[in-house]
Amino acid sequence: MNMMENLKTKKIFALIGLSIILTGCKAPMATVIKDEVKNNLPQNFQQQEEQNAENNSGMTPWRQFFTDPDLVSLIEIALKNNQELLITLQQIEIAKSGVLYQNGKLNPTVAAKLGIGVKKAGRYTSEGAGDATTEIEPGKEMPDPLGNFEGGIRADWEIDIWKKLRTEKEAAIAHYLSTVEGKNFVLSSLIEEVADNYYELLALDNQLDIIQQYTELQKKALEISKIQKQAAAATELAVKKFEAELAKSKAAEYTVRQDITEKENKINALLGRYPQPIVRQKGGFMSTIPQTVYAGIPSQLLANRPDVKQAELELKAAKLDVEAARKEFYPSLEISATLGLEAFKPSYLVKMPESVAYNLVGELAGPLINKSAIKANFQTADAKQIQALYEYDKTILNAYLDIANLMSKVKNMDQYYQLKSAETDALDQSIDIANQLFRNSRADYLEVLMNQRDALDAKMELIEAKQKQLSTVVDIYKSLGGGWK
Known part of the structure; x- marks a missing residue:
């Protein structure tokens, strides 16, 4: 009798164990996702000239790309002290601890x-x-x-009979690697931001010089108008007009000085320090020749751009999270x-x-009934996987569009700068002519004022064009994945 009861008990436990295994194996399937954007990435950039794949400026280390010693010094300080970068480094440490935690669960x-x-x-x-x-x-x-x-x-x-814990560890490793790429992207963005603000600061310095030169012209024109009034060759109206223009140019000078102060403080903030003068040489700004940038081929973006690599690793981590969530249904x-x-x-x-x-x-x-919490966790992981794919596709698409837009901008800004330079030269000559005619009472004071204003505007726009030329080169360098190496 005892033998029969023992056999029945063993059968009952065997059936329970079998039911647990069979029930646990009925896990839902994850959504199958396909990366259409990556697979359909064009072989070349739009309107790109023929060039070898090796010609990619994004592979150039930043110390070789930037040749201005003052700018290089500022970037070095930013890489040591920038708070956002330091925060990102702690995120890497957090992700590294996550890997150690998942590894500990295996033992x-x-x-x-x-x-x-x-x-x-x-x-x-x-x-x-x-x-x-x-x-x-x-x-x-x-x-x-x-x-x-x-x-x-x-x-x-x-x-770990279903390798669930190993899958969670692999997901943690992928997430850790994505934070490393995130740090690289912060590095690249930081270098770009420091360089852009540095060139904007040099442009403001040169604009201030132009305004001061214009102010001196207004002073001389005012003196001439007063002399001509005394000689009855001009009226009080001309004197007042030149006085008003002189006051306007002096007011513009203080506006630019404030812009310089704010720009210096912005650079200091990027460098993680309190306000202090930014060392720079403004003299050679207008003669600076932008570097020639080579874009390579679009597929290199997948390996060069840290944000693309980060999105790819986050997609990998999301897929592993789905796999681990699915294995929760197993005993x-x-x-x-x-x-x-x-x-x-x-x-x-x-x-x-x-x-x-x-x-x-x-x-x-293994779970038998009331598996709603496990199902919800799986569905959340599955949705995050799809979300990560869309984020990855968006990052690739934006990277390609960035390069295409900036390559076009480099060419257009070069033409724009040349035409603005020609305009400035012509207006400088017209100022000399108008001043000579005004001294000889053969030109109205309004002609002198209009010529001087047009010349001032043209020179200010020429300086902005030079700044945009240099900043566009920096932006395309960053968009190609440069700056973090």
């Missing part, structure tokens, strides 16, 4: 334990009745209440073991082997 957890307690069982319970009839030694009854003193070690280990196997000494009196702990206690348990458990 058994071993803990030492000490315990003390007391227990009083009811007399009319199976435990209490058993204690009452049990003698420690002949004539010595079991104490009541019963104390408990124990010490030993405990080990717990989840056997898990956990093993726990304890080994130590246990007795109801401390003096009995040294009595061996009577005080030796151990326990070994293996547990296979």
